[in-house]
Amino acid sequence: MDHGEEHRKSHSLFSFIYHIPLDRLNSCLQDTFKMLCTAHCPVDWQEKLQQHEGIHPPEPLREPRVAGNLIVLTVTRSRHLSSPMYFFLCHLSFVDICYSSVTAPQMISGFLVENNTISFAGCIGQLFGVHFFGCTEIFILTAMAYDRCVAICRPLHYPALMSRRLCSCMVGVSWAGGFLHSTLQTLPIALLPFCGPNRVTHYFCDVHPLLHLACADTRAEGLAAVANSGVISLSCFLILVTSYGVILASLRGQTLSGWHKALSTCGSHITVVILFFGPTTFVYIRPSSDLSKDRSVAVFYTLITPMLNPLIYTLQNGEVKAAMRKLCRRKDNFSRVTEFILVGLSDTRELQLLFFTLFLLAYTMVLLGNLLIIVTVRTDPKLFSPMYFLLCNLSFIDICYTSVTIPRVLVALLSGHKAIAFEGCMAQLFFLHFVGSSEMFLLTVMAFDRYTAICRPLHYTAIMARGACWALVAACWLGGFTHSIVQTVLTLQLPFCGPNTIHSFFCDVPPVVRLACTDTALTEWLMASNSGLISLGCFLVLVASYALILAKVRARLSQGHWKALSTCASHVMVVTLLFMPCIFTYLRPAGALPTNKYVCVIYTIFSPMMNPLIYTLRSSEVKESIDKMQRVNLSTVSEFVFVGLSDAPEIRLLLFVLFLLIYLATMAGNITLLIAISTDSHLHSPMYFFLGSLSLLDLLCPTITVPKMLGALLLEHKEISFSGCLFQHFSLIAVVGTEICLLTVMAYDRYVAVCHPLRYLSIMSTKLCAQLATGTWATGLLNSLLHTSLVFTLSFCGPNKIQQYYCDIPPVLALSCSSTHSRELVILLVAGVLGSAVGTASPHSPA
Incomplete structure (x- = not known):
């Protein structure tokens, strides 16, 4: 009993450190990409590879989820892809998304911030996820092989044999089998005692590297792992080979065109099977003695195969490519609108020239002011603190935010050309919400930073460490991307077949939704609950943080607290300028208020323009750094x-x-x-x-x-x-x-x-x-x-x-x-x- 409690206590305080030789991993990834791209990529890609251009690890780490999402969206939205084969393909893509998400984010954070530490609970959770989704993918690939065997060998009975119910049962059994296998793999590892070294010789938590770290005899657990993972990999691989043998035997006597048609659908499946089952069988069918080989081979089934699945199934399959092209042009089926007309702020020529001058000056101030802050923060070692790191990111976001709308507004005001293409409008809407919501999340993070600095000053350095700051900023961008995807997809679902005049100077959700020729009540409610609640929620969090700060410093206003409050004052001004207009605009159904477009000026132009002024005028440290930077190398002349x-x-x-x-x-x-x-x-x-x-x-x-x-x-x-x-x-x-x-x-x-x-x-x-x-x-x-x-x-x-x-x-x-x-x-x-x-x-x- 005491021994078990001791193990649990050690596990709660224990963490593992990945040992990732980045140079070997990068070399392995690049060599693998070159080998596979020679077989599947266009000629111009191969020429670039021969010149060693454009291949870097972060892209393949990020690509599986994006491309997998595209296949899931294509299959679910296309009526022509409702057959059992594409039903399995959709589930395979979803599993690939989950599978790569278990390992890739941790690896990416290791590349960026060099933080290779993972907690004991996180390591066990990652181990469970890897085997859960990996084994599920093995069973789904086996089910897909059976589906192809029935389609080629018994085509007349195919619809009856591969019914919707049977396909759902096979997928359900695959998920259940993956869960059972992962549970049997994870429980023995979690119960082992770990009391010595904690360096995992891998880039993710797997069975064999963890068995090497346990301070106990692990031969039984190693044998069980081989019997579990290895036997599953080998047996499913043999079933797949047998199914393709049966397919080849059934094609005897067929014409050349029949062979080509039947094998065209199987070719992509065979490629995936070889890439996935070969490495997994090599890793799990034997007790591991050389972990460096396992680490290199694991790249294939954790990163390469999920990345190549979408490419293989789209490049080798005409139906999927046709469905994707049709999905991209789907609006043509129900929409006659190919462009929108942005009314702008005024039709009077004199006012347009006035607005052009004002907007040009404002945009110039935004660019120069925010670039000045970025350069100042990056060049002055005294500003290498979390607060100024977040301020630097805010300045970059402000530059991007204004660049989404202002250049086009300036051209329209000067030339009178107010038309914008449908695709350009949707792109502007996407980037506007992407960068805008990222700024809201970042301001919330800055409020947390100020709260920690004032209310917990002794723990401030530990809480707001460099890695934590990078993770928070990355979370802000990820949250903005997710929010923007939801807003854009909801807008793209609407038909536009009538009026195309947008009563604003840029493409935003409320004015665009009003132009749809269908009932948009549900869409407006969803969008209001998305944008409006994000604005209101972040604003309430900010208000709560400042209330806690005031309550903390009310009784003791020392000089240090006055300095902290002065930095908070500038933050409050920025928050008020940004959040109030956003809440007014988005936390209600789309209406035709004439003041809407003038309110938008505040948070799209005025707020980014005022941020550099507020932070420089209210911060003596920034002013001193700017003054110092202006007098670089000067000794006496002021x-x-x-x-x-x-x-x-x-x-x-x-x-x-x-x-x-x-x-x-x-x-x-x-x-x-x-x-x-x-x-x-x-x-x-x-x-x-x-x-x-x-x-x-x-x-x-x-x-x-x-x-x-x-x-x-x-x-x-x-x-x-x-x-x-x-x-x-x-x-x-x-x-x-x-x-x-x-x-x-x-x-x-x-x-x-x-x-x-x-x-x-x-x-x-x-x-x-x-x-x-x-x-x-x-x-x-x-x-x-x-x-x-x-x-x-x-x-x-x-x-x-x-x-x-x-x-x-x-x-x-x-x-x-x-x-x-x-x-x-x-x-x-x-x-x-x-x-x-x-x-x-x-x-x-x-x-």
Whole structure:
């Protein structure tokens, strides 16, 4: 009695450590893929394999579940695949999904976070799952061999012999046999004493590696394992070989076409059988002495076979491929809608231009702000904490979240092209919910992180370890993917045969569901219970966590707790901006409220834009790191001084008046031109569209430099901070580079108008003009980013007087106390390319 209690106590505190030589496992996987792909893959894949391209372990570890899901979905949704053979194939795919899920996730986590530890209970559970699903697959493959034997040898009696009831009984017996076998394998192992080494020489918990670790005589258990697993594998394999022998014997005297038709369905089955039964028979039919061989051979039946089953059954079976193609085009059977029209926020041209400017600025802030946070967190060792690790992931999600919708909105606002293809709409809906729900889960994890840091500070490091953080982030992405799959599949099931106008600026579930030409009450309820309850549930968890934090620190508000609460305040602001609009939008049936699309702006644009500002303004550590990063390699220079145009007071006053008049004239002229182009319908042509863009750039360019120069002339305040100089330089180069590219585009526009007047409107379409304008802005920003990084990563440790009235490249380079020759060459090369582009395009202009 005491001895059993001692074993149980040791088991409760005991854990195993996988010993996985990753280099040998990777080599084994790659060699196996190359061997199998030579037989089954297209020629271009084989050529890539010969060049050693594109083969890495994580893909085969992940592929079985995705492809298996595809086969299950295809068989269950296609009426033409209702025969017994495909009934067994559907169950085989489901078993493969379960089988690979028992081992692959643990292995993937080992690759990512190098955490190869598994608890005793987890190890026994994995052992049970491996043998349960593995043995079930063996019995299902045997049943499939019997099904093929009956179909070929007794085709006239096939429907009567392989009835639905018999097939269900055979599958039920397979599952029951797998459960019984796994129970008999697991119980003896679980009862063994483990009191010494705990290093499992395998990448998952199996019988033979665990028997080697037991501190007792295990010969009886080893013999029982051979008699159980080995005999099952060998006997089922012999039954399969016999069935194929009977099939070949029954085909004597048949024509060549009859042989080909009969064996085409058996060929894929034979391939699976050889790949699965050969390795299992080798591993389990003998007492294991060389575990390294078992470990390499086990890759075949735990990873390779579940991965290849979908490929073999689809590439070798015309009916399955046809059903998959039909499933992908299923909407054509009941839907006449091939595209949707996104109404957007306004039909007024002036408001569209205003929204374009605002959204472009917001998107730029999202990209720059979140990239700044990611770079700051990744480069500063002081920010290598769980909180900033999660913040870095949040910034990445915000970039992805806005990139799903904003680029298309900008194109629609600029070009007026509001149509989106059906497939594009569904893809946008999928990624929107994928990234959006992942962000909700991540914010919940961040709340847990703050709760642990404040309420359990002594255990914080142990609870929020690096491996735990990676696992939590992975769970967030997995939860988002699952949620998005459910939402997208429910939407794809609906028929769309009538109106196609979406009253929003992106594809979301509520406005799309309203367009379905069927009763969507049940679908709306399911979607509300999915998206709405996720939003509300995460929000309640967040509120509860902050309530616990306030209750914890209410009695003792020390300096450390004030610091912790300050980080929580920024988190509360982010949560409010994201969750409130989401709950308003999703926690109710789809309605036609006109405010819906404006509410969506808050959580799709405003919240991701505010996150970097909130976390940088509220966190002194982030601000210090950003400031430190901006002054890389600097020792003394924190500001620059402009020399200006003159030191004489009379001349400065004269220059002030002169430049003020020029600036006001520039602003008035370009604003007048913009108003005229936007309000006069006769000026809505490509030439004036580009001219309006040029006027906008001419407004921005002097605004970057002239106000600062006027202040220096009038108030003699010539200083500018390092950050201010960097920002002025970046903005000026971005605007100037964009204007150079735009002038090139305008020259091309004039060339087309003069040389191809009959085709002018078709060539210079609205869509092309919008793409060209967007390209000029993108080129200008990239050019400015390159120039700024080349200039402001230099060391500035001496003089700080800039011989100019604004931050330009040559005078700033002259102040650097390091070699600038190579950077000057790169800058000249980039400037020369842009200048030559304008020079080359200019001759084509009518001027």
